[in-house]
Amino acid sequence: MDPLASGITRLKVADVELELFHKGAGRPLLILHGGGGLDHRSEYLDLLAAHFEVFAPSHPGFGHSPLPERFESVDDLAYLYLDLLDACDLKDAVLIGFSLGGWIAAELAVRCAHRLSKLVLVGAVGIKVSDRETRDIPDIFATAPDDVARLVFHDPARAAVDFGALTDEELTIIARNRESLALYTWEPYMHNPGLRYQLHRIHIPTLFIRGASDGLISQKYAEAYAALIPGARLEVIAEAGHLPQIEQPRKFADRVVSFARQ
Amino acid sequence: MKTWFFSETAYPYLPESYESIRVILPNRIYDPKIGADLYHRYLDEWLHAEDAGLEIMLNEHHQTATCLDPAAPVILGALARQTTRARLLILGNPIANRRQPVRVAEEMAMVDNLARGRLEVGFVRGVPYEISAVNSSPVRMSERFWEAHDLIMKAWTTHDGPFNWEGRYFHHRQVNIWPRPYQEPHPPVWVTSLSTGSIGPIADHRYVAATFLTGRDGSKQIFEAYRERAGERGWSAPNDRFAYAALVYVGETDEEGFAGARKLMWYIESNRVAPQFINPPGYVPAAAVAKAMRNGGSLYKYDKPDLQNLIANGIVFAGNPDTVFGQIKRFYDYNGGFGHLLVMGQAGFLDHRETVRGIDLLAREVYPRLKELN
Numbered sequence: 001m002d003p004l005a006s007g008i009t010r011l012k013v014a015d016v017e018l019e020l021f022h023k024g025a026g027r028p029l030l031i032l033h034g035g036g037g038l039d040h041r042s043e044y045l046d047l048l049a050a051h052f053e054v055f056a057p058s059h060p061g062f063g064h065s066p067l068p069e070r071f072e073s074v075d076d077l078a079y080l081y082l083d084l085l086d087a088c089d090l091k092d093a094v095l096i097g098f099s100l101g102g103w104i105a106a107e108l109a110v111r112c113a114h115r116l117s118k119l120v121l122v123g124a125v126g127i128k129v130s131d132r133e134t135r136d137i138p139d140i141f142a143t144a145p146d147d148v149a150r151l152v153f154h155d156p157a158r159a160a161v162d163f164g165a166l167t168d169e170e171l172t173i174i175a176r177n178r179e180s181l182a183l184y185t186w187e188p189y190m191h192n193p194g195l196r197y198q199l200h201r202i203h204i205p206t207l208f209i210r211g212a213s214d215g216l217i218s219q220k221y222a223e224a225y226a227a228l229i230p231g232a233r234l235e236v237i238a239e240a241g242h243l244p245q246i247e248q249p250r251k252f253a254d255r256v257v258s259f260a261r262q
Numbered sequence: 263m264k265t266w267f268f269s270e271t272a273y274p275y276l277p278e279s280y281e282s283i284r285v286i287l288p289n290r291i292y293d294p295k296i297g298a299d300l301y302h303r304y305l306d307e308w309l310h311a312e313d314a315g316l317e318i319m320l321n322e323h324h325q326t327a328t329c330l331d332p333a334a335p336v337i338l339g340a341l342a343r344q345t346t347r348a349r350l351l352i353l354g355n356p357i358a359n360r361r362q363p364v365r366v367a368e369e370m371a372m373v374d375n376l377a378r379g380r381l382e383v384g385f386v387r388g389v390p391y392e393i394s395a396v397n398s399s400p401v402r403m404s405e406r407f408w409e410a411h412d413l414i415m416k417a418w419t420t421h422d423g424p425f426n427w428e429g430r431y432f433h434h435r436q437v438n439i440w441p442r443p444y445q446e447p448h449p450p451v452w453v454t455s456l457s458t459g460s461i462g463p464i465a466d467h468r469y470v471a472a473t474f475l476t477g478r479d480g481s482k483q484i485f486e487a488y489r490e491r492a493g494e495r496g497w498s499a500p501n502d503r504f505a506y507a508a509l510v511y512v513g514e515t516d517e518e519g520f521a522g523a524r525k526l527m528w529y530i531e532s533n534r535v536a537p538q539f540i541n542p543p544g545y546v547p548a549a550a551v552a553k554a555m556r557n558g559g560s561l562y563k564y565d566k567p568d569l570q571n572l573i574a575n576g577i578v579f580a581g582n583p584d585t586v587f588g589q590i591k592r593f594y595d596y597n598g599g600f601g602h603l604l605v606m607g608q609a610g611f612l613d614h615r616e617t618v619r620g621i622d623l624l625a626r627e628v629y630p631r632l633k634e635l636n
Contacts, residue, residue, distance in 0.1 A: 072402075142285075142394065144538050163555045171552035178551075179401055179544040186399040 008040055011057065013084045016071075019064040021056040024049030027117075027260065028090040031056040032081065034099030034123070034243070035140075035181035037063055037173065044245040047253035052260070055088065057081075059104075061180030063173060074100075074126070074184055074192065078107035085115045094260050096120040099216075099242065100185060103192070106229075109206075110198040118260055119206040121225070122252075123217045123242045127196040128188070129224045136221050137190045141182060151215030154241040199228040206232040207259045211240030211247065263501075263594075263601055263632045266351055267311035267621060268319035269608035270329040271304045271337075273297055274528060282536035284326045284391040297330060304330075307608060307617050308341060312348035314625035319351040319604055321386075324395035328533060332395070335369040342376035350377055353452055353472055353604070354384025358403040359396040363410040363432055367417035367439055374444040381445070384452040384472065385411055387460075391539045401544030406431045408463060413437075418448040452505065456480075458487040459547070465491035465499070470602065472505035478576040481506055482597050489598070501636050505602035506593070509578045509609065512623040516581040522620055523569055523580030528610020530567050583627030590628075594635055601636060 011020040021031075021040050029052035031038075031045075038058050048054055059077055061067035070076070081104065085093065095116050097105030102124020109119050129136050140148050149159030163171060208226040210217055219236075226234040235255060240247040273292055280287055308318050320337055323329035331337050334352050341350055350373070355366050374381040387407055393400050409431050416425065417439050424436035443449055452470040455461050464471050465488045473481045485504050492499040509529065511522030541551065572578040576596075579589045594600060605624065608617040 141542060142538055144536060163558075166556075168549075168552055168556070171555050172548045175543070175548035175551035175555065179548060182399060182543040183401040186401070187397055 011084070011087075013080060013087050016060060016068060016080055016083075017066050018060070018084075019058040021045065021054065024052055024054045026052050028053050028055060028088075028093040029260075030081065030085065030090065030093050030095050032077075032095070032097040032101030032104050033059065033062070034101050035177070035185070036243075037177040042246060042249070044249040044253050047249060048256065051253075051257050052094065055084070055090070057084065059101075059180065059184075061183060062177050067180065067183075072183060074104055074107055077104045077184070078111060081108055082112055090115055092117045094118045094120065094256070096122065096256065097124055098122045098245065099125055100181065102126065103190075103195075106195060106199065106202070107192070109204065110195070110201040113202065113204050116204050119202065119204050119229075120209065120256055120259065121206065122209045122245065123211065123214055123222075124208070124225060125185070125190040125217065126192060127199070127225055127228070128191045128193055129196075129221050135189065136218070137216055139189065140216070141186075152242045154211060154213035154239050154247055158247065196228055199225075200230060202229050202232075205259075205262070207255070208232055208234045209244060209252070209255060210234065210236050211242060211244040212236050212238045213241040216242045263603060263635050264317055264349075265603045265605060265624070265629050265632060266317040266319040266349075266505075267308065267605050267607050268321065268507075269304055269307065269606065269617075270321060270323065270529065271300065271331050272529070272532075272609060273300060273327045273330055274532070274610045276327055276532070280534065282534060282539060283328060283532055284535045285394050285539050286536065287325075287327055291327070301330065303614055304608070305337070305340060305344070307614065307621070309344060310618055311607075311621050311625075312345050314621050315629065316605075316621065316625055317349045317351065318345065319353055321353050321384075322356060323389070324392055326391070328529065335373060338373045338381075339376060342373050342381070345377070345380070347380075349380050349382055351382040351452065352384050354386035354454060356388035356392055357385050357410040357414065358387050358407040359392055359398040360410065361396070362434075363413040364417050364434055364437055364439065366410070367414040370414075370449065371418065371439055371441050371443045374449050375441050377444070379444040379449075381443075381449045382452060382470075383449045384454065385414075386454040390542050390545045391535060393542055393545075394539065399544070400542035403545070404460065415448070418443050455484050455488075458483050461487040462491055464488065465503075466495065468492075468497075468499075468503065470503055470505055472507065472602070472604065474507040474604075475509075475577050476506075478593060478596055481576070481593075481600075485597050485600065500601070501599045502601035504597075504600035505604055506576075506597070506600050507604035507606065508576065509572070509580075510586065510603075510605040510607055510624065511578075511580045511612075511620045512583055512586050512628055513580075513620070514582060514623065516585055519581035519585065520569060522612060522616055523573075523578050525612040525616070526578070526580075526606060526609040527567055527569065527572070528612075529606065530572075532610065583623060586624075587628050587631050590632065591635070599636065603632065 011018045058065040060071045102121040103126030206229045210222040226232040237244040245252045322334035324332040424438040427434040453464045454472045509526040513519035576593045
C-alpha cells in the first residue's frame, strides 16, 4: 500500500472487506471509531494526518464495510484488527480507540501488542466496575434520543441533525451503524466481564482521555479503567463530552501528538 | 372459515397520562385484587366463546398493562383443562426471545396432551417492545427465530432418544422431551407475519400465515406474497393458510356495534410508547429506518384513530350483523380469500356483559354466514 495515498479506499484483510480512511505519512496511527461510525470529514482526522499515516477503518457493519455473517462480537473485531496490523505490516503503531473502538483497542492490546508502541483510549467502554444492580454505562438503547444526545455532547446543539438534509444513503448508514452497535454491545451490555482481569497485560504506554462532560463514561469509571492498565494516565478535556475529538479537535490532536512523541 | 375469539387481557385502570404503557410503566399501578378478578373474568369469556361455538386464541406480551399474560402457556394450561371442544391457538410463542427453545417444545407438548390434541401453536417474532423483558437483542432476531423453530420441531418429532444441538444461538446436550405432543406429527403451526419480507420461509413450511391489524392493503400484500411463493414451489395455498386479526364488535344495531368498537379502540389509543422502545436497532431493516427518519420519526405513527377510517381499512369490523358480514366479505374478496378470522372481541373498558353479548351476536348471526365463505 502506497503510504502517500489519501482519502477513502477499500482494504481486504483476509476474507473481510473494509472501508478505510487512509491519509498522511509517518508513524502509523490506527484509529478505531466508536458507535456513531466514522465521519471522514472530521477535522481531527486531518489534524492527525499531518503527523501520522492514519488508518481509520469502518468496522464491519458500519459505514460501507460489509458485515460478514460470522461477525458478532468485539472479540471478532479485535482479531480482525490484529490481522490488519499484520496485513499492512504496521510497526511502532499508535492505536487510538473511541468508545466501542476503545474497547476493541483494549482487547487487541491485551492479546498482542508487539506492533504497537502507544495506546490511546478515548471514552472507552468495555469493562464492568460496579455491582450487579448498577449499570456503569447508561442504556443508550433504552434512552430517548434527545436524552442520549445530552449524555454524549457537552454542547447539545451539536446533536441536532437535520435528517431532511441527508441523503437516503447517509440516513441508511446512520441506521445501520446503530444496528451494528447493538449487535456488538448488547449483552453483556457494553462490556466484557473478563477484560478487567486482563488489562494488566498491557505493557505499552497508555493514555486514557475523557471529556469532562461525558455522560456515558463517568470520571469514576474512567479512573477505574485507567488504574487497571499498568502506568496508564488519565487526562480530561474540558468542554467536551463523549466525543472530545469532535468537540475539541485541536486540543485532542495536540494531546495525541505530544503523547506519541514522549 | 374458522373464527377465533381472543382478548389481550388488559389491565385498563391507568393514570390519565403516562410516558409509555410498555416497558417502564411501574407495576405499582396494578392492583392484584382487581387483576385477579380480571384474569378469571377473561377466562370466563374464553369459555363463553367456546360455548358459543367459536375457537379460542390467546397471545403473550410482557411488561405492559395492555396484556396481563407474559406467559401464555400458563393460561393455556388453565384453558386446556377447562375447555372441552374448542381448538386452542397460542399466537404466539415469541421464540426469538425465549432462551430455551426446548422448554417451549415441552410446554406446548404438555398443553397438547392436556387438551387432547386441540392445540395449535403459533410462533412469533414479537413486537419491538418485547425485547427488554428478556434482554433479547433486536439484531438477527429472524436468524434466532428460525434456529429456535428448527430445534423445537426436532424436539417434537424425535422419538428414539436424545439428540444434541450445538447451533449458532442455542446449545443443548440431550434433547429428549417428555411428554411428546399428542397430535401427529405435531400441532399445526402458525406464524405471524407483518411484512412481505418475512413470508418466504413461512410459506415454504406451509404454515398458517397470520396478519395482525395490518389492514386491507397490508394483508393483501402478505397473502399475495405467500401465494406467489407457493406457486413458485409448485403448490397452491388453500384459504386455511391465511389468518387475519381485527377488532370486531357485533351489536343488534349499527349504533350498538360502533359503540362497542369504540371501546375496543382503547387497545390502539392506550398504546403510547416511548420512542426508544418503538424501534430498537435492527428490528426493521436500516433502509426502512432511514425512511422513517426522513419522515420525522416513528415507524408506527398512530394518528388519533377514527372509527370509520379503521373500518374502511379493515382494522375494525363493527355494526349490526349484516353490516359486519358485509365488511368481512369485502375484506375477504379484496384479499383473495382467507380461512381464519381472529377476533379481538374484548379490550379496555368493554365490560363482561358487553363482551358476552358481542360474542353471542357474532356467533349466532355472523359466523354461520362466514362458514359459507370458502
